[in-house]
Amino acid sequence: MDLESRIALFSQTLPQTTESLSHRYRGNKAMENGDYNKAYAEYSKGITINPHDPALWCNRALTFLKLGYPELAIVDAQRTINTLDEFFRDYKNENSAMRIPPILKASEKLSIDQKMIQLKCKAKYRECLALANLELYVCATRSCKDLLKWKDLYADANVPFNWNDVQSLLENFEKKFDEGCARIGYDRYSELAENYGKYKFNGSYPWDSRQQNRASDETFDNLQQQILQASYSQAKIVKMTFEESGEEIQYGLEAQCIIPKHKVIFEEAPFISVNSKINERCDYCNSEDFLLKYICPKSGCKEIFCNVNCYKRAYELYHKVTCGKDFSEIVEIVQNGVSTSALTHLYPIKLFAIGKIRDICPLDIDEIKHLRRWEHEYVTFQATMLYVYDKVMALLGIPIGDLRFDFWVFISLCCAMQGNVFGDKTVNSVPDYSSIFTWISLINHDCNPNAILEINESKWQLKANKKIRKGDAITLTYVGYTWMNNKDRCRMLYLFRGIKCKCENCIVYLDQLTRN
Ligand SMILES: C[S@@+](CC[C@H](N)C(=O)[O-])C[C@H]1O[C@@H](n2cnc3c(N)ncnc32)[C@H](O)[C@@H]1O
Numbered sequence: 001m002d003l004e005s006r007i008a009l010f011s012q013t014l015p016q017t018t019e020s021l022s023h024r025y026r027g028n029k030a031m032e033n034g035d036y037n038k039a040y041a042e043y044s045k046g047i048t049i050n051p052h053d054p055a056l057w058c059n060r061a062l063t064f065l066k067l068g069y070p071e072l073a074i075v076d077a078q079r080t081i082n083t084l085d086e087f088f089r090d091y092k093n094e095n096s097a098m099r100i101p102p103i104l105k106a107s108e109k110l111s112i113d114q115k116m117i118q119l120k121c122k123a124k125y126r127e128c129l130a131l132a133n134l135e136l137y138v139c140a141t142r143s144c145k146d147l148l149k150w151k152d153l154y155a156d157a158n159v160p161f162n163w164n165d166v167q168s169l170l171e172n173f174e175k176k177f178d179e180g181c182a183r184i185g186y187d188r189y190s191e192l193a194e195n196y197g198k199y200k201f202n203g204s205y206p207w208d209s210r211q212q213n214r215a216s217d218e219t220f221d222n223l224q225q226q227i228l229q230a231s232y233s234q235a236k237i238v239k240m241t242f243e244e245s246g247e248e249i250q251y252g253l254e255a256q257c258i259i260p261k262h263k264v265i266f267e268e269a270p271f272i273s274v275n276s277k278i279n280e281r282c283d284y285c286n287s288e289d290f291l292l293k294y295i296c297p298k299s300g301c302k303e304i305f306c307n308v309n310c311y312k313r314a315y316e317l318y319h320k321v322t323c324g325k326d327f328s329e330i331v332e333i334v335q336n337g338v339s340t341s342a343l344t345h346l347y348p349i350k351l352f353a354i355g356k357i358r359d360i361c362p363l364d365i366d367e368i369k370h371l372r373r374w375e376h377e378y379v380t381f382q383a384t385m386l387y388v389y390d391k392v393m394a395l396l397g398i399p400i401g402d403l404r405f406d407f408w409v410f411i412s413l414c415c416a417m418q419g420n421v422f423g424d425k426t427v428n429s430v431p432d433y434s435s436i437f438t439w440i441s442l443i444n445h446d447c448n449p450n451a452i453l454e455i456n457e458s459k460w461q462l463k464a465n466k467k468i469r470k471g472d473a474i475t476l477t478y479v480g481y482t483w484m485n486n487k488d489r490c491r492m493l494y495l496f497r498g499i500k501c502k503c504e505n506c507i508v509y510l511d512q513l514t515r516n
Pocket residue numbers: 242244249250251252370371372373374375419420421440441442443444445446497498499500501
């Protein structure tokens with residue numbers, strides 16, 4: 001059976017293909033009209049119906065580039081290439097005819113083979129642009145060179161760009177790389193340009209209204225009740241603003257009475273925790289106290305818990321999905337990381353698992369959906385996240401077409417984690433552990449805080465560090481390393497927490513804050 005006949009057969013057996021194609025055409029129309037948000041919505045609907053259509057991914061990659069989200073365009077460009085590679089494999093394998101998606105039609109000028117190659121080159125080209133937009137110049141150069149290799153191989157593919165432009169792009173990326181090296185030195189810049197890009201994130205993507213609702217009366221009242229109860233009315237949640245965040249309403253905690261030094265304000269078990277496995281810690285609460293150590297009984301699973309209760313909580317929450325899965329490559333990435341933000345790689349494993357168990361988008365997880373997402377014009381894009389995302393999806397068995405787990409969800413979760421987790425490094429400065437909380441994550445930073453956190457069995461205790469007066473904001477320090485000088489702390493707060501701290505120790509360094 002030739003390909004055209006196989007496609008015709010496939011179309012008959014899968015009526016949803018027609019539906020996904022109509023979303024593709026509507027998306028294309030929206031692109032022509034410059035309505036990129038509509039195009040995003042149409043392509044996404046199409047992908048949900050038929051995730052094997054490489055053209056949908058490729059077109060959505062362009063939409064993301066037009067919308068100014070290169071961090072999202074990369075994944076779609078790569079999905080295009082992967083689905084096409086699957087397509088090529090099936091094409092050669094007569095027996096798997098039914099898997100071939102009928103997405104490309106031969107035209108007068110181009111055969112289906114040529115169309116596939118054209119699409120592959122287009123996706124690679126978009127990947128190059130996206131990587132360069134993120135300033136990942138080492139990756140962009142590599143990707144550009146790969147594309148240029150296809151020039152001779154696919155000479156008659158009739159690609160929708162000029163090969164000379166690709167050559168100019170390559171030269172431009174190499175020039176930018178050299179400029180970076182001249183500025184800060186070869187070793188440091190090549191590491192940055194290989195692993196750390198940057199993108200702008202303003203808290204949410206336009207199609208996601210969750211952040212606007214985080215300070216709704218309903219959310220506020222609900223949290224208030226919980227905090228009053230947990231703190232025996234010593235603390236309450238308040239709405240407030242920070243000068244640098246303009247009119248945005250944020251949350252903070254305030255003392256409702258005098259709280260003496262050393263007094264426990266409340267205790268909270270982490271919602272979830274992650275650790276780099278450098279030190280032995282409980283997978284659920286990060287405690288190092290293993291008097292009643294409990295190892296997951298399933299053979300092949302090596303996860304450890306400080307006691308059976310932590311195991312049971314973890315099991316219900318996420319472990320029934322993660323049990324026995326091999327996440328060691330992600331752990332290795334974290335161990336090689338230089339800051340505690342490397343631990344962010346581990347959160348999506350558990351948050352995606354919870355989303356899967358509850359059958360919801362992980363951004364709708366009740367316990368953390370109110371957390372403020374980190375926003376900044378310089379959010380670090382760790383290139384390793386692309387790998388982590390694919391790995392998590394594959395290991396948890398989440399299909400790529402389930403867009404409740406789309407890459408923008410992954411990015412939004414990482415930004416929520418980055419601004420809200422509490423943890424530390426090891427004495428050798430390797431990322432060690434961090435946890436996320438429903439209430440503790442509402443406490444604001446102060447370089448001279450009046451509260452501290454202490455791990456007490458499976459709970460974390462919020463304690464007064466000095467006498468707190470009624471009406472005082474309850475604060476913690478987000479950068480608690482005693483060895484750190486004021487300048488470094490000020491810089492860390494800005495780079496890793498997005499905070500331009502104006503306390504008397506930091507203020508002198510504020511105008512020196514730059515990325516490099
Ligand atoms: C852990 S949350 C604290 C609760 C947060 N205010 C909220 O509304 O959910 C951290 C975020 O609070 C804000 N924040 C905390 N302390 C701050 C400070 N001293 N100056 C400016 N922003 C601060 C920053 O936006 C930071 O990303």
